[in-house]
Amino acid sequence: MKKRFYTLILVAVLLVCASVSTFANDFAIVDDPLVDTIAFTSDAHNTGDNASANRLSAWIESVANNENDLLETMAGAGDYAGYKSYFTDYWDRVKPVLDAIDNSEYIKNKGVFVAGNHEWLNGNLALSFNSTAKRIEKKRGRVISDDDYEIYCFGASSTFQLFDLTSISGLESYLKKTDGSKPIFIISHYPLHKTDERSMLNANKVVNLLNKYSEGRDIYFIWGHNHTDAHSCEHNYDQIFTDTIPSKGGDIAIKFTYAAAGCMSDSDYASGAGHVLGKGLVASIDVNTKEVTLTYYDKDGKPLAN
Numbered sequence: 001m002k003k004r005f006y007t008l009i010l011v012a013v014l015l016v017c018a019s020v021s022t023f024a025n026d027f028a029i030v031d032d033p034l035v036d037t038i039a040f041t042s043d044a045h046n047t048g049d050n051a052s053a054n055r056l057s058a059w060i061e062s063v064a065n066n067e068n069d070l071l072e073t074m075a076g077a078g079d080y081a082g083y084k085s086y087f088t089d090y091w092d093r094v095k096p097v098l099d100a101i102d103n104s105e106y107i108k109n110k111g112v113f114v115a116g117n118h119e120w121l122n123g124n125l126a127l128s129f130n131s132t133a134k135r136i137e138k139k140r141g142r143v144i145s146d147d148d149y150e151i152y153c154f155g156a157s158s159t160f161q162l163f164d165l166t167s168i169s170g171l172e173s174y175l176k177k178t179d180g181s182k183p184i185f186i187i188s189h190y191p192l193h194k195t196d197e198r199s200m201l202n203a204n205k206v207v208n209l210l211n212k213y214s215e216g217r218d219i220y221f222i223w224g225h226n227h228t229d230a231h232s233c234e235h236n237y238d239q240i241f242t243d244t245i246p247s248k249g250g251d252i253a254i255k256f257t258y259a260a261a262g263c264m265s266d267s268d269y270a271s272g273a274g275h276v277l278g279k280g281l282v283a284s285i286d287v288n289t290k291e292v293t294l295t296y297y298d299k300d301g302k303p304l305a306n
Contacts, residue, residue, distance in 0.1 A: 029106065031070040034287055036148045039063060039107075040261040041280035042077035042189065042224025043116070044097045045269045047084070052265050053096035055299060057104065059264070059279055062301020064106035067282065071107040072146065077224035077261040078116020078155050078189035081123070082269060090123040091132040097264075098135055112144055113137060114155025116189040116224065121159045141170040148287045149183050156189040162201035163190065172209055180217035183285060183292050186210075191223035192258065193247035196233040198226055207252055214255035218292065221256055222281065227263040230275040236260060238278040238296050238304060259294060266299060278304055 039060070044052040064071060081093035101111035114137045119125045125133055137153045144151040152174060157164050171186070178184065192203045210219055226234045236246060241258040244251040262281050267274025278296030285292050296304040 029064050029068065029070055031108065032068070035069055036072045036146070036285040036287055037064075037067050037069045038149065038151075038185070038283045038285070039071050039074040039280055040077065040185075040187070040222050040283070041074070041264045042261040043079040043227045043263045043265050043273065044076070045079055045082045045118075045265040045273070046093045046097045047082045047269065048093065050093075050096050051268050053100050055266065055279070056097060056100040056264050059297065059299065059301045060100065060104050060106050063280070063282055063297050066297070066301065066303060067284065069284075071104075072149075073109040073111060073144070073151075074101045074104075074107055075112040075151055075185070075187050075222070075261070076101070076114065077187050077222060078114055079118045079224065080113070080116070081118065083118060083122060086122050087124055087128075088130065090118075091128070091130040094119075094123065095132045098132065102135075112151055112153065112187065114140075114153045114187050114189060115157075117156050117159045117161070120156065140167045141174065143174065147182075148285050148290065149185065149283075150178070152184060152186045154186050154188040160201070161190060161198065163203060163206050165202070165205075168202065168205055168209060171206070172213075175209070175213040175217070178213075178217065182290050183218040183220060183283075185220045185222055185283065187261070188221060188223050189225050191226055191236070191260075192221065193236060193245045193252060195226060195229050195248055197229050198234075199248075207254065211253070211255045218290065219256040220283070220292070220294075221258050222261045223258075224261045224263070226260075227265065227276055228270055228272040230263070230272040232272070234272075237263065237276045240294050257292075257294070262296065 046052040080097045142153040190200045262278045263276035265273040
């Protein structure tokens, strides 16, 4: 009888432990009401084996655990699939990347996906009726507005490395009417600085515009695109700039914050991509003070030292 009693006690204890364990797993991450967490990445360049999409899914989970907070949303800065795929095949490879964000249990709201040059070139974004293509922001200038932050979509407008004058004018109109009470994240596929291999037409106009309207506003320009240079002449990944941007031909003075979104592709896609340690960038916003903390996370979802 005593043996049976101890057995029943042991079974009961095990059941309680199992219930507590299940409960802990289900509720390990509780949304912090005092902090809004947003993530950014770029250039997933997903291929047929879905290496980048799978990396992104694991990255999101790890970041949420490290931040101990659910992500409000995640923004992609373009080039979601590899350059060797075209048309329907291209969008078939983009879909797992977008789904990794939109279907994640660690992200509260759907993602924001601006266009990169490969969406226009390989995906024929201008003419595509593909359901995945429709999830990409074709219209530069769309604003995602939250109580504590705004996201301004400023992705690539074509396959050409340029900031067109219409889009620059639209950005100025937006900044003119924005009071600066909350941080503004401008998501661009193209960067503002030059390297030996890449130069964006009218980048100086964008810099001058942002400098002009940065007084009294907390502006963050988040870029992608240059991963192929990262092993040679691109040295601006994994760093955050607030005073000047190193650029070919001389430093560029800025009055806003300038940072790469990260590069979710890795050496399995291109050697340059493997040199980018920060696969994504995370912004933590204090909802009371609107103070922003930026952190890069590596491919294992661990914060970089800087």
